[in-house]
Amino acid sequence: MMVHMPHRKPIEYAAASAEVRAVYDDIMTVRHTDWVNNFWKVLAHDPAALRRVWNDIKQVMAPGALDPLTKELVYVAVSVANGCRYCIASHTAGARRHGMSEAQLSELLAVVAMANQTNALASGLDVEVDARFQQA
Amino acid sequence: MMVHMPHRKPIEYAAASAEVRAVYDDIMTVRHTDWVNNFWKVLAHDPAALRRVWNDIKQVMAPGALDPLTKELVYVAVSVANGCRYCIASHTAGARRHGMSEAQLSELLAVVAMANQTNALASGLDVEVDARFQQA
Amino acid sequence: MMVHMPHRKPIEYAAASAEVRAVYDDIMTVRHTDWVNNFWKVLAHDPAALRRVWNDIKQVMAPGALDPLTKELVYVAVSVANGCRYCIASHTAGARRHGMSEAQLSELLAVVAMANQTNALASGLDVEVDARFQQA
Amino acid sequence: MMVHMPHRKPIEYAAASAEVRAVYDDIMTVRHTDWVNNFWKVLAHDPAALRRVWNDIKQVMAPGALDPLTKELVYVAVSVANGCRYCIASHTAGARRHGMSEAQLSELLAVVAMANQTNALASGLDVEVDARFQQA
Amino acid sequence: MMVHMPHRKPIEYAAASAEVRAVYDDIMTVRHTDWVNNFWKVLAHDPAALRRVWNDIKQVMAPGALDPLTKELVYVAVSVANGCRYCIASHTAGARRHGMSEAQLSELLAVVAMANQTNALASGLDVEVDARFQQA
Amino acid sequence: MMVHMPHRKPIEYAAASAEVRAVYDDIMTVRHTDWVNNFWKVLAHDPAALRRVWNDIKQVMAPGALDPLTKELVYVAVSVANGCRYCIASHTAGARRHGMSEAQLSELLAVVAMANQTNALASGLDVEVDARFQQA
Numbered sequence: 001m002m003v004h005m006p007h008r009k010p011i012e013y014a015a016a017s018a019e020v021r022a023v024y025d026d027i028m029t030v031r032h033t034d035w036v037n038n039f040w041k042v043l044a045h046d047p048a049a050l051r052r053v054w055n056d057i058k059q060v061m062a063p064g065a066l067d068p069l070t071k072e073l074v075y076v077a078v079s080v081a082n083g084c085r086y087c088i089a090s091h092t093a094g095a096r097r098h099g100m101s102e103a104q105l106s107e108l109l110a111v112v113a114m115a116n117q118t119n120a121l122a123s124g125l126d127v128e129v130d131a132r133f134q135q136a
Numbered sequence: 137m138m139v140h141m142p143h144r145k146p147i148e149y150a151a152a153s154a155e156v157r158a159v160y161d162d163i164m165t166v167r168h169t170d171w172v173n174n175f176w177k178v179l180a181h182d183p184a185a186l187r188r189v190w191n192d193i194k195q196v197m198a199p200g201a202l203d204p205l206t207k208e209l210v211y212v213a214v215s216v217a218n219g220c221r222y223c224i225a226s227h228t229a230g231a232r233r234h235g236m237s238e239a240q241l242s243e244l245l246a247v248v249a250m251a252n253q254t255n256a257l258a259s260g261l262d263v264e265v266d267a268r269f270q271q272a
Numbered sequence: 273m274m275v276h277m278p279h280r281k282p283i284e285y286a287a288a289s290a291e292v293r294a295v296y297d298d299i300m301t302v303r304h305t306d307w308v309n310n311f312w313k314v315l316a317h318d319p320a321a322l323r324r325v326w327n328d329i330k331q332v333m334a335p336g337a338l339d340p341l342t343k344e345l346v347y348v349a350v351s352v353a354n355g356c357r358y359c360i361a362s363h364t365a366g367a368r369r370h371g372m373s374e375a376q377l378s379e380l381l382a383v384v385a386m387a388n389q390t391n392a393l394a395s396g397l398d399v400e401v402d403a404r405f406q407q408a
Numbered sequence: 409m410m411v412h413m414p415h416r417k418p419i420e421y422a423a424a425s426a427e428v429r430a431v432y433d434d435i436m437t438v439r440h441t442d443w444v445n446n447f448w449k450v451l452a453h454d455p456a457a458l459r460r461v462w463n464d465i466k467q468v469m470a471p472g473a474l475d476p477l478t479k480e481l482v483y484v485a486v487s488v489a490n491g492c493r494y495c496i497a498s499h500t501a502g503a504r505r506h507g508m509s510e511a512q513l514s515e516l517l518a519v520v521a522m523a524n525q526t527n528a529l530a531s532g533l534d535v536e537v538d539a540r541f542q543q544a
Numbered sequence: 545m546m547v548h549m550p551h552r553k554p555i556e557y558a559a560a561s562a563e564v565r566a567v568y569d570d571i572m573t574v575r576h577t578d579w580v581n582n583f584w585k586v587l588a589h590d591p592a593a594l595r596r597v598w599n600d601i602k603q604v605m606a607p608g609a610l611d612p613l614t615k616e617l618v619y620v621a622v623s624v625a626n627g628c629r630y631c632i633a634s635h636t637a638g639a640r641r642h643g644m645s646e647a648q649l650s651e652l653l654a655v656v657a658m659a660n661q662t663n664a665l666a667s668g669l670d671v672e673v674d675a676r677f678q679q680a
Numbered sequence: 681m682m683v684h685m686p687h688r689k690p691i692e693y694a695a696a697s698a699e700v701r702a703v704y705d706d707i708m709t710v711r712h713t714d715w716v717n718n719f720w721k722v723l724a725h726d727p728a729a730l731r732r733v734w735n736d737i738k739q740v741m742a743p744g745a746l747d748p749l750t751k752e753l754v755y756v757a758v759s760v761a762n763g764c765r766y767c768i769a770s771h772t773a774g775a776r777r778h779g780m781s782e783a784q785l786s787e788l789l790a791v792v793a794m795a796n797q798t799n800a801l802a803s804g805l806d807v808e809v810d811a812r813f814q815q816a
Contacts, residue, residue, distance in 0.1 A: 007262040035268070039254070042263045046514035052603060053254065053521075059596060060250045065239035070206050071247050077210045078251035080396040081217035083491045083763050086258040087251065088396060089269040103201035106726035109396040111207050113733075114196045115214035115223065116388035118175070118189065122222040124352040124360060124381040126143040127178045132171070133225040182378035188739060189385075195732060216532040219355045219627050224532060242590035245532040249597075252524035260488040260496060260517040279806045307812070311798070314807045318650035324467060325657075325798065331460060332790045337783035342750050343791050349754045350795035353761035355627045358802040359795065361813040375745035383751050386740045387758035387767065390719070390733065394766040398687040399722045404715070405769040415670040443676070447662070450671045454786035461662065461793075468654045473647035478614050479655050482621045486659035489625035491763045494666040495659065497677040511609035519615050522604045523622035523631065526583070526597065530630040534551040535586045540579070541633040624804040632804060653804040660796035668760040668768060668789040 010041030020044045023054050030058055037090060069098040077112045146177030156180045159190050166194055173226060205234040213248045282313030292316045295326050302330055309362060341370040349384045418449030428452045431462050438466055445498060477506040485520045554585030564588045567598050574602055581634060613642040621656045690721030700724045703734050710738055717770060749778040757792045 013024055013036070023044075024036045043050045061071055072095035079087035092105070100108075121127075149160055149172070159180075160172045179186045197207055208231035215223035228241070236244075257263075285296055285308070295316075296308045315322045333343055344367035351359035364377070372380075393399075421432055421444070431452075432444045451458045469479055480503035487495035500513070508516075529535075557568055557580070567588075568580045587594045605615055616639035623631035636649070644652075665671075693704055693716070703724075704716050723730045741751055752775035759767035772785070780788075801807075 356799040391764040492663040527628040
């Protein structure tokens, strides 16, 4: 099966409005790159969404209490749990850019898989939450 | 609504078989604690599963290419994505035990929430995976 | 936390319309019981949905190429994967009524948990579907 | 990666049984079209399922308290949340047929993405349901 | 089973910082109410997240190409698909505030349930996306 | 859209280490086949994970209180609920190898689809768990 889904064409820099280019420029500046990935180019059909989601990502993924690599690892983990292929591909690339080794990727997937396994057991067995886990 | 689900009673140490006690002992030794949480006590109705899942968890969560705190953060992230209340409670406690601060928890949830947000956009817009993300 | 969600009150037999009673009667006849569970009593606020969903369930869960116990086991498995507490509770009861033993429940949950684990690995590693799995 | 999954071949009208053709005819009549999409042609290997699911869809998607466009928008939203590519493609087409504009699609995806984001925060923080939300 | 999860206490208006109060004030102004629900009061432990998520919600849920009721219906639909109880409770209340009738709620849930049903069939049967659904 | 995801190349038997070959040999022995599917060959980049997951699968899928076909049916059901294409493809093949007929596959998917439907209704309506379902 070859799937050609109905999708919006990416808007390239040359064809973008000033409003969209401003976001593309900021993406490239913040990420120290000369390249914008498809997610943003497709989202650009809705410039308000483009700006809002990019501003969110910039704030949430900035260095803070968690280091950038840990944030990318979590992003990959959630994307795997949600089954989003684009997101797995792009954030696996992002995590590698922040230094993720192949051994770390293997361990990450092992943890995600174990979480999926024990989540199923805890839900299926309806395990009562322990008193010790209940204080704020 | 007060929900009293049909569930298996936790098997306490005093009532456990030698086979089950051996796993409980190993849990307490590995975790440097004198306490076993309900997940294992409920799983203990199936001693083979108890041993298998504990051995998996012990191997997967052991120090390795990823540090233990990062592993617990990933575990919480996947549990949130899966909506498993027991797992969120127990692994949030686990992450705190490994040093997670409240600021780190806030950031973690922000990353999970953003991943959920952009996962939906990438799936809904069917964004094509970029060539640059495609080489192993 | 005690959660009292906004919910529609179950419509008891005595208070039900003739249209709703007809479905309740059919449920009790098909299931050889004198009792209707809350799912149907809440769905009864929308009599057309009550009839449609019951007719579907009656057709899908009837004896056929798969035996009734296998069908209940599959129902439990999907409900666990979806994290639906009511559905886990009611179909675990249904599976027990069709003869599920505690050993079978343990094995069922182990299979569900393993499926969740390997699903995560296959998605995260983006394993290519083998040629041998590709012919119809 | 080119994926050729093991799948049942669509059953074309010319090759269909009278029972299956009756459903195809009804689909084309209700939808004012001369075309049946693959979902139904693949489901047709199980004529009872074909009839049951089509009757459900016909009843549920018929004009009622919600207008048809709203119903299609909801269908797309759930399909995005479930990550079902076929369903996203076919119901995005359906929503367009009922008049969805590109601006409405953009807003729809933004709402789905925000729901995914706040769902993750509400679950991860285990926010207690407010008393005001609790009366029926 | 009574579940008392480990959770952050809601921050009431009287105890809130000026930064948090400014967001609470904006929530009450935009929603024409004198009340802030728990989601925001718990999120307030992270003032930057509080402001960001509220700004997102305000922008995304504002009147636009889709009317406010449709947006709330979509929000409920996704929350049901995700199984998030708080979100179902709060956005069902929100939809009622925007005029959702009980008949509309019934139809909404019927559409969500049908989408979940056909999503499973389309995924399980791996239905090929029709050529007609593939042009942008 | 042709998706070429970033993925690890399968490690063929000829190129595998002794440690990996030992697992491949065991897979072929247990399954009475001369062939190893891609899942294991990709997982083989992490020999510890390869051994652990295979040992789990071998134990969980072995004959026991549930017969092997029932276990494969449950595996397919969960994989459909999770939307994992590789897993649907490989375990549908596995179920056929254990004797699943096309009629059984049709019924299986009908049960999964109904579970997905009623799960959504039970969650959306927040149906209270019946007292009769609450004793262990």
